[in-house]
Amino acid sequence: MRKKIIAGNWKMNTSLAEALSLIGQVNLSVQQQTHPLLQTIIAPPFIWLTEATRIAVTTNGLQVAAQNCHHEKSGAYTGEVSAAMLASCGVKSVIIGHSERRQYQRENHAELVQKITRCFEEQLHVIYCVGETLEERDTNRHFETVKKQLQEVLGEINAEHASSVVVAYEPVWAIGTGKTAGPDQAQEMHAFIRKELQTIWNAEVAQNTSILYGGSCNSGNADALFSCADVDGGLIGGASLKADEFAVIRNIMISKLA
Numbered sequence: 001m002r003k004k005i006i007a008g009n010w011k012m013n014t015s016l017a018e019a020l021s022l023i024g025q026v027n028l029s030v031q032q033q034t035h036p037l038l039q040t041i042i043a044p045p046f047i048w049l050t051e052a053t054r055i056a057v058t059t060n061g062l063q064v065a066a067q068n069c070h071h072e073k074s075g076a077y078t079g080e081v082s083a084a085m086l087a088s089c090g091v092k093s094v095i096i097g098h099s100e101r102r103q104y105q106r107e108n109h110a111e112l113v114q115k116i117t118r119c120f121e122e123q124l125h126v127i128y129c130v131g132e133t134l135e136e137r138d139t140n141r142h143f144e145t146v147k148k149q150l151q152e153v154l155g156e157i158n159a160e161h162a163s164s165v166v167v168a169y170e171p172v173w174a175i176g177t178g179k180t181a182g183p184d185q186a187q188e189m190h191a192f193i194r195k196e197l198q199t200i201w202n203a204e205v206a207q208n209t210s211i212l213y214g215g216s217c218n219s220g221n222a223d224a225l226f227s228c229a230d231v232d233g234g235l236i237g238g239a240s241l242k243a244d245e246f247a248v249i250r251n252i253m254i255s256k257l258a
């Protein structure tokens, strides 16, 4: 069975005090309520990662991810953070290709391939984000966009590394907007992504790859989304900043595993 994953992307939020409190609360709730097939991930800002890995009890299924890494190994890149640094402080995975970075940092596909390669060199897993803009969906180019994002990046990754990749479908129009893809839209795209993974790698890998939904996912819509056959969990933004809300979303996923 594919691994189910609930991941919280904190983006550029939280003070030190808020981060410590939130890490502690999430850690406690994972200790109290967990399932062997559920992986819980939190992705705090870089600066809190060491605290997060120190507090997180990974044996209970709580892992710490970073929101990005630099595409070079090391060197004179002021202000940047390498995959090796992340691995050395206990981070287990890295979010790569988030639409906010594609948009604001102009990250291109060649750079994303390099970042993913750096992650694998450090035995880090990758949560690779794809998703179309509203304009692309409105003009019926959403499949084309996602296909290109998959082919030009994951197409460069050897199938032997595929078990270290999770894909997150995050329609740009649903991120932080309160608009969510309906379950039918999510299932349709997730099935399409799985079919593309089969073309890029093979059928077995495609069946075993977890595909997460992201974009205004919350306790009110998680049940419908997680009921979809090809939705293996969520990459949660705003709702992951509230420990109670995040716990409810996790429990909804656990209920699907019962």
Ligand code: 13P
Pocket: 009, 098, 170, 174, 175, 176, 177, 178, 214, 215, 216, 217, 235, 236, 237, 238, 239
């Ligand atoms: P929201 O849940 O705030 O819409 O953010 C989703 C996201 O971008 C997660 O990476």
